[in-house]
Amino acid sequence: xxxxxxxxxxxxxxxxxxxxxxxxxxxxxxxxxxxxxxxxxxxxxxxxxxxxxxxxxxxxxxxxxxxxxxxxxxxxxxxxxxxxxxxxxxxxxxxxxxxxxxxxxxxxxxxxxxxxxxxxxxxxxxxxxxxxxxxxxxxxxxxxxxxxxxxxxxxxxxxxxxxxxxxxxxxxxxxxxxxxxxxxxxxxxxxxxxxxx
Amino acid sequence: xxxxxxxxxxxxxxxxxxxxxxxxxxxxxxxxxxxxxxxxxxxxxxxxxxxxxxxxxxxxxxxxxxxxxxxxxxxxxxxxxxxxxxxxxxxxxxxxxxxxxxxxxxxxxxxxxxxxxxxxxxxxxxxxxxxxxxxxxxxxxxxxxxxxxxxxxxxxxxxxxxxxxxxxxxxxxxxxxxxxxxxxxxxxxxxxxxxxx
DNA sequence: TCGAAGGTGAAACTGAGTGTCAGGTTAGCT
DNA sequence: AGCTAACCTGACACTCAGTTTCACCTTCGA
Numbered sequence: 539x540x541x542x543x544x545x546x547x548x549x550x551x552x553x554x555x556x557x558x559x560x561x562x563x564x565x566x567x568x569x570x571x572x573x574x575x576x577x578x579x580x581x582x583x584x585x586x587x588x589x590x591x592x593x594x595x596x597x598x599x600x601x602x603x604x605x606x607x608x609x610x611x612x613x614x615x616x617x618x619x620x621x622x623x624x625x626x627x628x629x630x631x632x633x634x635x636x637x638x639x640x641x642x643x644x645x646x647x648x649x650x651x652x653x654x655x656x657x658x659x660x661x662x663x664x665x666x667x668x669x670x671x672x673x674x675x676x677x678x679x680x681x682x683x684x685x686x687x688x689x690x691x692x693x694x695x696x697x698x699x700x701x702x703x704x705x706x707x708x709x710x711x712x713x714x715x716x717x718x719x720x721x722x723x724x725x726x727x728x729x730x731x732x733x734x735x
Numbered sequence: 736x737x738x739x740x741x742x743x744x745x746x747x748x749x750x751x752x753x754x755x756x757x758x759x760x761x762x763x764x765x766x767x768x769x770x771x772x773x774x775x776x777x778x779x780x781x782x783x784x785x786x787x788x789x790x791x792x793x794x795x796x797x798x799x800x801x802x803x804x805x806x807x808x809x810x811x812x813x814x815x816x817x818x819x820x821x822x823x824x825x826x827x828x829x830x831x832x833x834x835x836x837x838x839x840x841x842x843x844x845x846x847x848x849x850x851x852x853x854x855x856x857x858x859x860x861x862x863x864x865x866x867x868x869x870x871x872x873x874x875x876x877x878x879x880x881x882x883x884x885x886x887x888x889x890x891x892x893x894x895x896x897x898x899x900x901x902x903x904x905x906x907x908x909x910x911x912x913x914x915x916x917x918x919x920x921x922x923x924x925x926x927x928x929x930x931x932x
Numbered sequence: 933t934c935g936a937a938g939g940t941g942a943a944a945c946t947g948a949g950t951g952t953c954a955g956g957t958t959a960g961c962t
Numbered sequence: 963a964g965c966t967a968a969c970c971t972g973a974c975a976c977t978c979a980g981t982t983t984c985a986c987c988t989t990c991g992a
Contacts, residue, residue, distance in 0.1 A: 548938080548939085552939090576978065587942075588941085589940070589941055589942075592980065593940085597980080662864075662867075663863070666863055667856070667859075667860045692904060692921065692928070696900060696901055696925045697928055699897070699900035703897055707889060707893055727887070727890065743959085745959085745970085749970090773946085773947060784971065784973075786971070789949070790970085935992085939988080942985090942986105943982100943983090945983100947980090948980105949977090951975090951977105952975085952976105953974090956971080957968105959968080960967085961964100961966085962963100962966105
């Protein structure tokens with residue numbers, strides 16, 4: 539019989555440890571720089587063994603980047619929630635509001651994270667890699683939304699990719715401005731850059 | 736006095752060795768799979784030391800991906816060569832013809848490369864990383880092309896990013912079709928996906 | 933209370949990438 | 963031709979990432 543995926547006590551403990559490890563890692567990375575810190579340092583600082591750390595995060599990068607994992611699902615869900623008649627671009631733009639909301643909940647924390655990622659090539663690369671995994675899911679969400687005139691997978695992929703580029707570039711500029719510029723305006727400007735032919 | 740960067744005998748030899756190493760590496764990767772092959776294997780197969788191999792290619796990935804380095808400069812040059820009055824999208828689309836041409840020169844070889852990259856996450860990531868380095872250069876080329884109404888850096892970045900996504904997605908589909916689909920048509924379709932609002 | 937499942941730590945291992953050094957080759961200059 | 967400086971190469975040692983294995987312990991359900 540297949541076990542239902544209910545949330546057990548263990549899962550809660552696991553999530554708490556995971557969050558704790560991520561926090562310790564983040565602080566250390568900010569203080570010393572990502573490259574300077576070894577996995578041994580992280581484990582020691584968190585009071586666990588190297589093995590345990592690597593069991594929670596497969597790589598050093600993931601200790602930072604996995605914080606953004608939720609974003610993918612969030613956008614996909616937001617996309618599916620858009621009205622069926624809406625055109626792809628509007629739906630994508632509005633779905634990204636779900637991510638923007640996460641940024642507005644904790645601007646300072648988010649800014650520290652985005653800056654760390656932006657300044658660390660390895661994290662930058664891992665971030666792009668993660669995001670690339672969203673493509674199929676988002677393209678599917680986009681496809682299921684549209685009723686009759688189904689676009690090809692290529693067309694949907696292009697739109698998803700472009701929308702995510704807009705998000706990334708807007709966030710980059712927001713980060714470069716130390717959070718002073720308005721993220722919503724930046725994102726709107728990015729989407730507008732796609733429009734005029 | 737500053738040395739001029741002219742092409743010496745050494746440079747030619749270096750380029751030849753580099754090409755040879757890349758070829759040996761590629762063959763081995765195709766035969767055994769990228770992950771299975773160690774740098775020691777590559778060095779041994781090529782008849783050089785591990786040190787030498789790593790001096791030519793900083794990483795195992797670069798032995799494959801550095802073949803695509805020329806593309807970036809090629810696109811930038813093509814972009815600068817477009818007429819000044821042309822709109823950004825047309826200029827970008829036409830500039831990518833320079834890359835397509837490289838694909839048409841050796842479809843079989845290119846297909847093998849793109850398939851290897853597509854099937855190997857590490858190579859995929861490295862490829863994206865390399866391409867990301869093109870952004871500033873391409874955005875600058877786009878900016879210098881336009882006469883008076885300068886777009887913001889954000890706008891240009893978005894267009895460059897979207898154009899490169901079109902290229903990547905078109906090439907991906909071309910690769911998935913074993914080269915049977917027409918790359919030009921795929922790229923046109925990708926660009927068209929950006930157009931209608 | 934027993935037993936299975938799963939979390940943890942210790943340790944060994946492979947492989948990537950860096951740095952250093954000594955020996956050999958080549959290019960340029962006199 | 964002969965000398966010197968630059969450079970290429972191979973050998974070696976080293977750090978660190980990530981994998982695997984094993985033994986121990988806790989927890990939870992039967």
